[in-house]
Amino acid sequence: MANLSDMHLAPALSVCFLFTGTTVLMTSSIFRILSMCAGKQPLKENHVEQNGGGDQTVKKTHKIFHIKAIKKYFYSKTPTGDPNNQQNNHEDITAETIQRDIDQNLFCKASKDLIMLEQECYINTDDELHHDNIKQVESLYKVLEDMVFAVIKDSIKMDCENLLDQAVQAILEQEKENNRCISDIKANNPARPRKWKQKWISTVKESVDDRLKELPKDETNNSSSSLSQSFTNLGKIFKKDLTHIVNHLKQHYPDDFDVCNSYAQHYHQAFLAHTSTITEFELGDKDTFFLLCWVHNIYPNDILKDPSLAGHIDEARLKCLLPAQKIRDYESNYVSSEVLTVKSWINKSLDLEAQFWNVGKEPEKLDEAYHTELHIDVLQNFNGGVRRAMEISERLTNRLKPLLAAELVEFAKRYKSLFEEYLEKNKNQQYLWPIIIVNVNCCWNFRDFVTQNFNDAQLQRHKENMNSILLELEDLGYTVLLQNLFQDLKSHFKRISQGNGLCSYKVMSEIIEKVEKYMEPLTTLKKPCHQEMIGRVHFYVVTEYITRLMKKKVCLKNIDQLKTLANQIHENGKMIDDFFSSQDSPRIWLMPVISKIAEIIRLQDIGAIQIEVAALVEEYSDIGKKHLEGILYIKGNLSRQEVKSVVNILKYNGTKSNKNPPLFSLIKLS
Structure with a gap:
């Protein structure tokens, strides 16, 4: 029905239509208005009836007009607009039409029409049918x-x-009608405000409560499973319903309803209540872990920041699920428990490994190398602790990781101690070498992990300590594995330094042959470990050979003899270099040293000798005075002054850092 303003009536005209069926009962005021508008005198509403006793009785009557007759007059002045809309707007508003609109789910039209009826009912509250009409509205x-x-x-x-x-x-x-009544001081409607928006808020809460009642009941007897399942169910329904709200409900509401946050607040209250109830009881380790995961990660990240909900929920308005102090307490409990758990498991793994050593069985092989699962078990436990912490938060991970790294260092100390004990008690065990090899391989795996993963500043100290301990353990293994070889080679090197056998090509060939044969069974070392072993043998052969040169057993004055000796030294050096190069020795920096010494022995010009010595000092700055004097002793044709001038080159070396690892400083001359 059109508003009165649409009918071009003056604001002062107040009309109250009292609907009964499809007709309209009009009060005297509207009756007079219509009569005047028709150019007639106001009609008398009251007439006198003569009763049987001669008394006059005044009887009040209502003139009955059909609503269409009234509209015909008003709407004749408004011919413009859409004829279809006019036809709809001209339809009589009755209780039946409103009920029909409600039945047809035309709630908006029914709401508007009811507002019009309500307004008209409260214009003239003196009418005798006022209360009946209000009741009907x-x-x-x-x-x-x-x-x-x-x-x-x-x-x-x-x-x-x-x-x-x-x-x-x-x-x-x-x-809108509530706001109009509040702003209109003349409005006299005790039914306003109707508070439908407040009821909307309570209905939202009620609908959320009903949804939560639909959650499946947990039927497990496992308390941890029950807790995680209850939170998981809550999270699923929250995410599902909020996604539905974003996709299907939000667009139907104006912004001031804040529909997403309104629903989210009620779901959040359910989470708060559930969390509060859970934390009244003492939680086990698994429950503490899950609760922290939920508070720090799952709820804020997987649910609230889900792409389908991002930007629709104001997280700042959601109260934290747990008080700050409780969170700190749970975090401390979790960290302590996690450290103890990891420590316990890695020590159990080590104990089992040590039992295997003492049984004396050959280790398994993987890719032709002896293999143990120790590093896998230990590092899985370490990584598991870190990974679990990451499921909670990065902050907690940064707190836990150094503590777990410290436990790895303690593990390495215990590992080394047990290995030393094994070596002491099992010197004659059948599978001594294989067990040493498998542990050397294992240490390399540990060091590789630490090198690649302990790069944070807070882990540097643990990285250095761990590697230091593991290298000591490996060194124990290499020492035992090579001690027989080095003892055997010593007798051959003694032959080299005896008499004219200093540069015997035959003796050096025998040394190389023995080394090659000795290294064959050591191929069960991992490749990096095998290369380290080759490097150690390489270093031993070079240093032992140089030591024999410097023992002052030979002193030659004849130039031809010196040249012959230099050539022999050069040939031996080349044999050593060629063999260890073919074995992929990592200590290639050793290769020039014997050739440089041979060149010093060959040269006769003092200036040229000084240049060659300077080049040697440049490469190996840890060479000392005794070392040079030992080399120059072989050149019996140099005067003391010339020897002194050559040795003085060391003074110009100053405090230069070594270009290469230590060499001469490890060669002790008596």
């Missing part, structure tokens, strides 16, 4: 309200967008 309001909020309640789980749009528009019409 309120009855219709009750029906409409029930229908509208039933749709609101069901919208959280149903796809009813058309109905929802009607329901929301109906609420908005009621809010």
Whole structure:
């Protein structure tokens, strides 16, 4: 029905239509207005009847007009507009039409029409049918309200967008009327405000509560499973419903309803209540872990920051699920428990490994190398602790990781101690070498992990300590593995330094042959470990050979003899270099040293000798005075002054750092 303003009536005209069926009972005021508008005198409403006793009785009557007759007059002045809309707007507003609109789910139209009836009822409250009409309006309001909020309640789980749009528009019409009545001082409507928006808020809460009641009951007897399942169910329904709200409900509401946050707040209250209930009891390690995961990660990241919900929920308005102090307490308990758990498991793994050593069985092979699962078990436990902490938060991970790294260092100390004990007690065990090799391989795996993963500043100290301990353990293994070889080679090197055998090509060939044969069974070392072993043998052969040169056993004055000797030294050096190069020795920096010494022995010009010595000092700056004097002793044709001038080159070396690792400083001359 059109508003009175649409009928071009003056504001002062107040009309109260009292609907009965399809007719309209009009009060005297509207009757007079219509009569005047028709150019007639006001009609008398009252007439006198003569009763049987001769008394006059004044009887008040209502003139009955059909609503269409009234509209014909008013709408004749407004011919413009859409004829279809005019036809709809001209339809009589009755209780029946409003009920029909409600039945047809036209809630917005029903809301508007009810507002018009309500306004008209409260214009003239003196009418004798006022209370009946108000009662009828309120009855219709009750029906409409029930229908509208039933749709609101069901919208959280149903796809009813058309109905929802009607329901929301109906609420908005009621809010508009509330605002009009508040701003209009002449409005006299005790039924306002109707508080439909407040009821919307309570209906949202009620619908959320009902959804939470639909959660499946946990039927397990495992308390940890029960706790995680309850939170998981809550999270699933929150995410599912909020996604539905974002995709299907939000667009039907104006911004001031803040629909996403309104629903989210009620779900969040359920989380708060559930969390509060859970924390009243003492939690085990698994429950503490899950609770921290939920508070720090799953809820804020996997749910609230889910791409489908991002930007729709204001997290700042959601209260933290746990008080700060409780979170700190749970975190401390979790960290302590995690450290103890990892420590326990890695020590159990080491104990089992040590038992295997003492049984004396040959280790398994993997890719032709002896293999143990020790490093795998230990590092899986370490990584498991770090990974679990990451599931909670990065901050907690940074707190836990150094503590776990410290436990690895303690593990390495215990590992070394048990290995030393094994070596002491099992010198004659059948599988001594294989067990040493498998542990050397294992240490390399540990060091490789630490080198690649302990790069944070807070882990540097643990990295250095761990590697230092592991290298000591490896050194124990290499020492035992090579001690027989080095002892055997010593007798051969003694032959080299005896008499004219200093540069015997045959003796050096025998040394190389023995080394090659000795290294064959050591191929069960991992490749990096095998290369380290080759490097150690390489270093031993070079240093032992140089030592024999410097023992002052030979002194030659004849130039031809010196050249012959130099050539022999050069040939031996080349044999050593060629063999260890073919074995991929990592200590290639050793290769020039014997050739440089041979060149010093060959040269006769003192200036040229000084240049060659300077080059040697440049490469191996840890060479000392005794070392040079030992080399120059072989050149019996140099005067003391010339020897002194050559040795003085060391003074110009100053405090230069070594270009290469230590060599001469490890060669002790008596």
